[in-house]
Amino acid sequence: MVETLTREQVMAHRIAAQGLHRDRALDPLSSLGLQDSGPTARLALAARTDGEVDPVARGLVDGWTHRGAPHHHPPAERNEIAVAARPFDDADAGARLNWSGPEQRRVGIPAREAVDRAADALVEVVTEPMTKGAASGGVTKLLPDALLRDCRPCGCVHVNEQLFRLSAFPVGVGLDPTQKTLLLTPPPADWERPVEGDPARAARLVLDYLRVLGPAGPREVADFVGTSPTAFAPAWEQALPGLVEVSVEGRRAWLPAGDLDAALGAPDPDVVRLLPPLDPMLQARDRPLLVPDEALRKDLYKIIGNPGALLVDGEIVGTWRPRASGKKLTLELAPLLPLAPDARSRLDDEAERVAAARDLKLAGLTGQAGV
Structure with a gap:
């Protein structure tokens, strides 16, 4: 018999599985990592822990992984992710x-x-830490013209950007985000370059996605990785024996078999959180399920300049934007509807956390009409 999960149960399960109750030892989402853009990773950690929010201080390593985007990962996951990042075929x-x-x-x-x-x-080329521009220039000289692109913003010809990014992590080239200018770092001395993509090891991505962003299907997982469902099917097939099918909003979806009871009995999502743009919660590919309101969904998922998401008791109910002036930070809130007094009072603590994670002092909250 296929179990049926309501949308509310799915949201409650994802909130709990991602540690947003702050009631478990922080797991940096294993092979999924934390996407890094400005203070995004720090704010995602602040939403999940009372402890250290600096990814580097936590020992996480940075690299271009899923979709060619920069992500922080636990060091122990690095080799496994490199194998998963290696394409299976053409x-x-x-x-x-x-x-x-x-x-x-x-x-x-x-x-x-x-x-x-x-x-x-x-x-x-990357035998020592170097800027992306220097590395790109060196790589460009070694590649045939067919793999180069005429870049109008740069005003020059260089290696295709996505090709450059997707080629880095499988050979151990990482990123150092601690400097004013992003640096590429050479492979560790003991790096083992994967010769072939391995669907059995890439199945780990399937399980990790479904663990924190499930229930979902093969299309959502492939989209997160940055490939097509057909191309990623070998990894899905390897993971499938460990999955259980459920029904959500009338569609088929899957969870790791060991997570079904947790999803059915997820705790009440009685949390208020200020999720940053690119937060793991927002990485779910079933966006209409995550954010049913079309206007809010369009606002959250822009091409550039995305706001953060206001999460209140199991629902994304609005957006927020930071406004920094000197060492002071103001948060501009835009809830869809007036917030209840209890939610408003809990926002104060969350806003303080956001300011602290950015090494700023909170000046106040604005834009809360009717709150």
Whole structure:
């Protein structure tokens, strides 16, 4: 018999599984990591822990992983993620590179070979910490013209950006975000470069996604990784024996079998949190389920300049934006509806956490019409 989960149960389960109750030892979401953009990772940690919110101080390492975006990961996960980031074949590599059929024919080099060529060049070039521009320039000199692009913003020709990013982590090239200018870092001395993509090990991504963003299906997981469901099917098939099917809003979805009871009995999501843009909660690919209100969903998921999400007792009920002036921070809130007095009182503590995570002093909250 297929269990049915309501949308409210799904939200409660995700909130608990992601540690947003602050009631468990913090797990930096294993192989999913924390996407890093400005203070995003610090604020995501502040929403989940009373402890250290600096990813570097917590010992996390940074690299271009899922979708070619920078993510913080536990060091112990680094090699496993490198294997998962290695395309299985040309179809998978082409999907991760966002190459259409005509683009692949224009390039004239199989997609996975292109990734390997760029990876070889990165290993040769990045032998010490260096800026992205310096690394890109060095790699560009080593690649055939077919793998280069005329970049209007840069006013020059250089290696295709997504190819550059997706080639880095499998060969151990990471990122150092602690300097004023982002630096690429050389592979660790003991780095083992994956020769082939391994669906059995990539199945770990499937399980981790479903553990914290499930129930979901193969399309959502593949989209998170940055490939197509067809290309990522080998990893899904490897994970499938450990999954259980459920029904959510009339659609089929899956959870790790050991998480079903937790989802059915998730605690009341009685938390107020100021989630930053790119927060793990917002990484769910079933966005209409996560944020049913279309206008709010469009506001949260812009191409650039996304606001944060206001999470109140199991629902995303609005947005927030930081306004910094000197060492002071004001948070501008935009709830869909007036917030209850209890929610408003709990927001004060969360706003203080946001300011502290950014090493600023909270000046106040604005934009709370009717609160």
